[in-house]
Amino acid sequence: MKVSVIGCGYLGAVHAAAMVKLGHEVIGIDVDPAKIAKLAAGITPFFEPGLPELLVDGVESGRLRFSTDITDAAGATVHFIAVGTPQQHDSGSADLRFVDAAVDGLIPVLAAGDLVVGKSTVPVGTAAAIAARIDESGSGALLAWNPEFLREGFAVADTLTPDRIVYGVDDERATGVLDEVYAAALESGTPRIVTDFATAELVKTAANAFLATKISFINAMAEIAEVTGADVTTLADAIGHDARIGRKFLNAGIGFGGGCLPKDIRAFSARAEELGRAESVAFLREIDAINLRRRERVVDLAVELLGGSVFEKRIAVLGLTFKPDSDDVRDSPALDVAARLHGLGADVVATDPQGIENSRLRHPQLAYEPDLDEALRGADLVVLVTEWAEYRALAPERVGQLVASPRVIDGRNVLDPDAWKSVGFDYRGLGRR
Ligand code: UDX
Numbered sequence: 098m099k100v101s102v103i104g105c106g107y108l109g110a111v112h113a114a115a116m117v118k119l120g121h122e123v124i125g126i127d128v129d130p131a132k133i134a135k136l137a138a139g140i141t142p143f144f145e146p147g148l149p150e151l152l153v154d155g156v157e158s159g160r161l162r163f164s165t166d167i168t169d170a171a172g173a174t175v176h177f178i179a180v181g182t183p184q185q186h187d188s189g190s191a192d193l194r195f196v197d198a199a200v201d202g203l204i205p206v207l208a209a210g211d212l213v214v215g216k217s218t219v220p221v222g223t224a225a226a227i228a229a230r231i232d233e234s235g236s237g238a239l240l241a242w243n244p245e246f247l248r249e250g251f252a253v254a255d256t257l258t259p260d261r262i263v264y265g266v267d268d269e270r271a272t273g274v275l276d277e278v279y280a281a282a283l284e285s286g287t288p289r290i291v292t293d294f295a296t297a298e299l300v301k302t303a304a305n306a307f308l309a310t311k312i313s314f315i316n317a318m319a320e321i322a323e324v325t326g327a328d329v330t331t332l333a334d335a336i337g338h339d340a341r342i343g344r345k346f347l348n349a350g351i352g353f354g355g356g357c358l359p360k361d362i363r364a365f366s367a368r369a370e371e372l373g374r375a376e377s378v379a380f381l382r383e384i385d386a387i388n389l390r391r392r393e394r395v396v397d398l399a400v401e402l403l404g405g406s407v408f409e410k411r412i413a414v415l416g417l418t419f420k421p422d423s424d425d426v427r428d429s430p431a432l433d434v435a436a437r438l439h440g441l442g443a444d445v446v447a448t449d450p451q452g453i454e455n456s457r458l459r460h461p462q463l464a465y466e467p468d469l470d471e472a473l474r475g476a477d478l479v480v481l482v483t484e485w486a487e488y489r490a491l492a493p494e495r496v497g498q499l500v501a502s503p504r505v506i507d508g509r510n511v512l513d514p515d516a517w518k519s520v521g522f523d524y525r526g527l528g529r530r
Contacts, residue, residue, distance in 0.1 A: 302361060
């Protein structure tokens with residue numbers, strides 16, 4: 098099939114390359130000429146394991162092309178909308194300007210029988226409004242809403258072999274087209290859920306709200322553990338054995354960040370308010386508040402460990418990205434903690450395997466050191482805030498030889514407290530004895 102993907106950011110670039118792998122001919126469209134030039138040359142503009150190979154294969158095969166001109170989408174029969182829906186700063190609601198622009202751009206190129214497929218995360222009710230606009234255009238094209246659940250760091254696998262595929266449709270012809278698009282994935286047994294627009298939109302919003310809730314739940318337990326001497330990691334292991342609860346997404350630490358969970362729960366709250374149902378998701382404000390408190394907790398612990406002030410103390414901050422295997426620092430708790438410590442006058446030296454470049458754009462005032470040993474050298478305190486494999490594997494003896502004083506805050510609860518304490522470290526986890 099001939100497919101267009103409008104928006105070649107994180108979601109769109111991965112989706113475009115994956116569509117080629119599923120056997121289609123793809124044109125990726127984006128308004129940013131620099132991004133399109135890179136993608137067309139087979140260069141991935143961000144860090145994502147497995148994507149560079151997929152992109153190069155696609156471009157070299159001639160079945161993956163890129164353009165800044167949306168009229169180049171003409172001739173494709175399926176048009177994916179994969180643009181961003183950022184948070185509006187005042188209200189927290191989703192900014193739909195890029196979605197609207199994509200629809201505006203597509204309408205003139207649509208032909209009868211074409212299918213427009215929304216992948217962006219949008220407030221419930223958006224798809225129905227877009228369907229009405231497409232209908233009014235008289236093109237005879239249809240709309241489907243087909244949310245994306247990919248995780249950064251696993252985006253390629255999540256796109257090629259997702260846990261489930263959800264179609265929101267109001268016409269069974271759309272289901273037929275999507276079955277063709279995803280034939281290769283469906284053959285391997287991926288569950289497919291066909292529903293209406295509103296449910297499809299809500300599946301995505303509800304999934305992210307649930308995941309955020311799970312994380313903030315265990316972080317709330319960490320707060321209780323901190324004042325009772327209990328250990329939140331053992332608690333998570335124990336409750337996680339209950340299959341109804343499950344151990345995944347129960348890792349207490351400095352909380353969630355990234356381009357999705359924080360903005361999606363805020364947009365959900367804003368949408369519920371518009372719908373007159375603010376109280377139904379009032380708990381999400383608490384989920385957000387618990388999440389943000391964990392960052393403060395790390396800063397408070399740093400102050401405490403350093404005898405009441407971090408001023409002019411050298412602090413090695415390990416990790417800047419919102420999670421490992423990503424270069425994404427959007428709403429990153431790690432980068433936030435680094436900036437807050439710097440704001441309190443600490444001599445912060447921050448390191449990260451992939452996140453330095455993006456962090457520098459947001460916080461040029463921080464000192465960045467790509468070499469881990471150099472970042473650790475002479476530190477009065479080590480703060481681990483993103484659980485990259487190389488930080489999890491750090492040998493406490495070796496770190497002890499590099500630092501000025503053996504103090505460590507394990508903001509992700511991934512180090513072995515006994516091993517660090519046994520070589521003289523003052524170790525603090527979050528919600529851990
Ligand atoms: C998330 C959803 O998982 C994905 O389905 C959706 O499509 C987009 O949003 P992503 O943002 O890539 O994906 O990250 P995810 O792996 O979900 O992690 C989100 C944040 O939660 C990270 O900051 C991570 O460190 C944190 N987290 C995760 C915890 O603090 N504890 C956990 O137990 C799990």
